[in-house]
Amino acid sequence: MAGISMRVNGREVDADVEDRTLLVDFLRNNLVLTGTHVGCDTSQCGACVVHLDGKAVKSCTMLAAQAAGSDITTVEGLMSDGELHPVQRAFREHHGLQCGFCTPGMIMAATDMIARHGAALDEATVRTELEGNICRCTGYHNIVRSILAAAAEMNGTQQAAE
Amino acid sequence: MYSTKYHRASSVAEATSLVSAAEDGKFLAGGQTLISTMKQRLAAPSDVVDLRHVDDLQGISVSGETVRIGAATTHAQIAESEDVRNVCAAFADLASLIGDPHVRHMGTIGGSVANNDPAADYPAALVALEATVHTNNRDIAAGDFFVGLFETALEEDEIIVAVSFAAPKKAAYQKFPNPASRYALVGVFVADGSAGARVGVTGAGSDGVFRASDMETALDGEFAAGSLDGVEVDTGLMMSDLHGAPDYRANLVKVLAKRAVVAAV
Ligand SMILES: Cc1cc2nc3c(=O)[nH]c(=O)nc-3n(C[C@H](O)[C@H](O)[C@H](O)COP(=O)(O)OP(=O)(O)OC[C@H]3O[C@@H](n4cnc5c(N)ncnc54)[C@H](O)[C@@H]3O)c2cc1C
Numbered sequence: 001m002a003g004i005s006m007r008v009n010g011r012e013v014d015a016d017v018e019d020r021t022l023l024v025d026f027l028r029n030n031l032v033l034t035g036t037h038v039g040c041d042t043s044q045c046g047a048c049v050v051h052l053d054g055k056a057v058k059s060c061t062m063l064a065a066q067a068a069g070s071d072i073t074t075v076e077g078l079m080s081d082g083e084l085h086p087v088q089r090a091f092r093e094h095h096g097l098q099c100g101f102c103t104p105g106m107i108m109a110a111t112d113m114i115a116r117h118g119a120a121l122d123e124a125t126v127r128t129e130l131e132g133n134i135c136r137c138t139g140y141h142n143i144v145r146s147i148l149a150a151a152a153e154m155n156g157t158q159q160a161a162e
Numbered sequence: 163m164y165s166t167k168y169h170r171a172s173s174v175a176e177a178t179s180l181v182s183a184a185e186d187g188k189f190l191a192g193g194q195t196l197i198s199t200m201k202q203r204l205a206a207p208s209d210v211v212d213l214r215h216v217d218d219l220q221g222i223s224v225s226g227e228t229v230r231i232g233a234a235t236t237h238a239q240i241a242e243s244e245d246v247r248n249v250c251a252a253f254a255d256l257a258s259l260i261g262d263p264h265v266r267h268m269g270t271i272g273g274s275v276a277n278n279d280p281a282a283d284y285p286a287a288l289v290a291l292e293a294t295v296h297t298n299n300r301d302i303a304a305g306d307f308f309v310g311l312f313e314t315a316l317e318e319d320e321i322i323v324a325v326s327f328a329a330p331k332k333a334a335y336q337k338f339p340n341p342a343s344r345y346a347l348v349g350v351f352v353a354d355g356s357a358g359a360r361v362g363v364t365g366a367g368s369d370g371v372f373r374a375s376d377m378e379t380a381l382d383g384e385f386a387a388g389s390l391d392g393v394e395v396d397t398g399l400m401m402s403d404l405h406g407a408p409d410y411r412a413n414l415v416k417v418l419a420k421r422a423v424v425a426a427v
């Protein structure tokens with residue numbers, strides 16, 4: 001057991017956990033942030049993607065202790081002022097989900113790829129960037145559409161703000 | 163996962179002494195192989211020593227034609243490095259083809275090289291670039307470093323500090339990814355270096371990464387795809403598993419080598 005602390009969705013959290021505790025289990029069981037899902041538990045599906053210091057990572061493939069001292073963002077942390085994040089809104093508008101199980105990971109992967117590619121994000125890039133996220137319902141078309149719509153909106157907003 | 167004790171090292175010396183003091187200690191870099199292996203109970207280290215916060219293992223430096231990459235540098239950092247891209251775009255391209263964005267944000271070159279998965283990408287580049295693997299107590303030529311499947315020249319508790327290589331005149335990497343795992347079913351790194359043409363092959367060899375010397379000789383004649391037409395790839399050296407039979411892999415080696423020669427810049 002060891003005491004760890006980190007910031008999760010902007011909030012400081014401390015806990016005593018076994019060193020072998022996975023980050024995803026820490027988020028779900030200790031913090032009751034159950035938005036982050038476990039699809040495969042073998043590093044393949046991306047349902048567990050969260051941001052570690054701003055970068056998308058698979059939280060089933062890292063110890064909570066590795067994240068100590070870091071900033072974590074989960075899907076619960078994307079809303080601001082009671083408003084859905086543009087990526088969340090786009091998934092709703094463009095039917096980017098069916099059962100919704102992969103959705104938290106898809107949305108965290110999407111916000112990461114939009115942040116890295118900005119206005120250069122095109123359909124082919126979205127499809128290759130989704131390599132680490134598996135959806136067994138949608139066939140991906142509407143996920144890709146949702147991400148492109150959100151990217152266009154976010155880049156538009158940024159330009160307007162500049 | 164069995165119980166383990168987590169340590170965070172802040173220097174190379176601290177990392178090695180923590181691992182040697184432990185009953186069965188292991189370095190933990192990106193964890194993209196080790197954590198999965200521990201979850202499957204295929205590994206059960208008593209202690210893991212996190213290398214992600216060791217400054218001396220971080221970073222990329224390019225001076226002239228020499229590229230040096232710290233062991234804890236992530237695949238994403240290598241893929242995005244303008245410095246690497248300027249002198250050897252093929253190496254940055256290779257890093258960008260590893261796994262997926264999330265794996266690339268965590269996985270490191272040191273972890274990949276130490277693991278020496280027969281389907282990993284970097285080994286093909288390191289043998290073709292005649293790179294050097296720098297450890298805490300010696301420099302090992304890539305050709306001597308990769309010993310066999312998942313086997314390297316590393317001694318117990320020896321830590322990879324960096325890898326370095328001289329940028330070639332031209333190079334390219336061509337990968338045929340396994341559609342499920344994204345590891346290389348076959349990957350070929352071709353380099354036209356100061357000592358001649360070099361061809362590194364991963365994913366295909368039954369003994370792990372190897373240099374295709376017949377192809378190198380043919381390319382020394384003329385560095386052109388056509389030079390490889392007459393070269394036969396020995397199916398006896400090829401790995402065989404449910405993903406590909408030896409003759410299929412041998413054919414892929416040749417196809418990818420030709421594509422790499424055409425793509426080389
Ligand atoms: C879904 C998925 C897809 C992948 N696809 C690919 C792919 O296409 N191509 C590819 O090449 N790889 C692929 N990988 C593997 C990935 O590249 C790993 O990051 C890499 O193999 C291990 O690096 P790591 O930093 O995560 O090491 P870890 O998992 O932390 O460690 C691996 C091993 O190396 C040892 N080690 C780590 N650092 C050092 C060091 N500095 N000195 C000595 N020993 C050390 C550890 O003790 C351990 O035994 C994939 C992985 C996943 C999960």
Ligand code: FES
Nearest residue numbers: 039040041046060
């Ligand atoms: S649950 Fe983490 S990748 Fe599937």
Ligand code: FES
Nearest residue numbers: 098102135136137
């Ligand atoms: S919506 Fe069901 S798995 Fe993607």
